[in-house]
Amino acid sequence: MKYQEVALAIEQSIRKQNLAQGTRLPSLSQLSTTYDASKTTMVKALAILEGRGIIFQVQGSGIFVRLKARDNYIPLTTNTGFTTDLGTHLITAKLLEFKVQKPSEDLIRDFNCDPDEDFFFLKRKRYIDKKVLCIENSYFRQKVVPYLNEEIANESIFGYLDKVLNLKVGFSDKYLQANVLTEAEAKLLELPLNAPGFYIDELFYSTTGIPFDFSQNVYHYKNAHFFLQSINK
Amino acid sequence: MKYQEVALAIEQSIRKQNLAQGTRLPSLSQLSTTYDASKTTMVKALAILEGRGIIFQVQGSGIFVRLKARDNYIPLTTNTGFTTDLGTHLITAKLLEFKVQKPSEDLIRDFNCDPDEDFFFLKRKRYIDKKVLCIENSYFRQKVVPYLNEEIANESIFGYLDKVLNLKVGFSDKYLQANVLTEAEAKLLELPLNAPGFYIDELFYSTTGIPFDFSQNVYHYKNAHFFLQSINK
DNA sequence: AAGTGGTCTAGACCACATG
């Protein structure tokens, strides 16, 4: 896809030059000739960068660099299970549990599935730079993901799904709330009793619209902060 | 904008017919003739609906209805201060404090502003269906918003900014975390001491890229749940 | 008035899913 290549090239150019917030980029027509793309393709590439929070466009005025005001926050907009993101940070995981089981009522609701379907259940503890990040309970639908084992679970599951099963994430729903940790969660997160937790439930759909993974995450409230950039268009 | 009208028309058509998750819509070319728009315009309209989580598209297969799996969650993707959203719910607010003050160090960092600038500070308590929703501390930059009073603060500030000052939100940054409530917050939220809070810091930029409003929100962890839909494109 | 981004079109061609 040409527009993605162009978007990437522009992004890298911004990063490499370390441009400041509000710096003005060359005009649309200039960029078109620079990257040898039609105006329409250019517009699409810029729309992508705008969606990612890297630039903003002002009609009649220009295209400007947009930076986030704070650092070290986990982006909420990526679907990959953030192995790809947070480049400078070391994310690791420890597998705590692995089994096959039937869905709970909540799971039946979220997947809109048969109560007799089988699910791979896995519980993991994740670390960021060796600090506890979160506890993750994931449920993979066996109907869609026919095989999983502990070894795969210890590496990148989404990488396996993509490469081996050719199963890609099309879109996802996230549900967020704060709550008091359960006793078990507090122990695993190495936090005192009654400490708060940041809960994210996440439902992943394939590109064809079938939900195949539900993930229940409790984040350490001190080690995990999140951010999100939006546009009004 | 034609593509926005088309997008709205399709959305309303889906809602009116109360179509189920996964229902297939007419093909791209059929929609083009139905709404009398070129294929390109149609594609853009559909991209918008996809971004809003209303449909999903599968190459080579079709366009399908996407519904969220759960209800009664506050969407994180709108910038309007949610007066517009949550149609069936009654959102009200009570003004607790109103004054002009200089920025704190955090504020100087987020606005990247002069320490001598003046800010309108206002503290509000918000309710959803008469239950406590959150405590909001907002700071409006006087340089951009030259006038505000208690009366305006009691109604829709963003409506005032738009209509009277012609100031629109271009984009925004949100920062999220869980934490233990302070004593004052707990009292205002009518929660016990040491209860958790869901914190959202929000920085609003004008369409020209100038940050003009910083808002620090603490949500009642039982009365406020959030959701977010993403696409992998 | 000039320059910039935003919208829309018709049409060609590509990539994928399904029967």
Add this chain to the structure above:
DNA sequence: ATGTGGTCTAGACCACTTT
């Protein structure tokens, strides 16, 4: 093989900001 969505183009025109 057919139909579907996805990409790309050149070009016309519109809306806004700046000088």
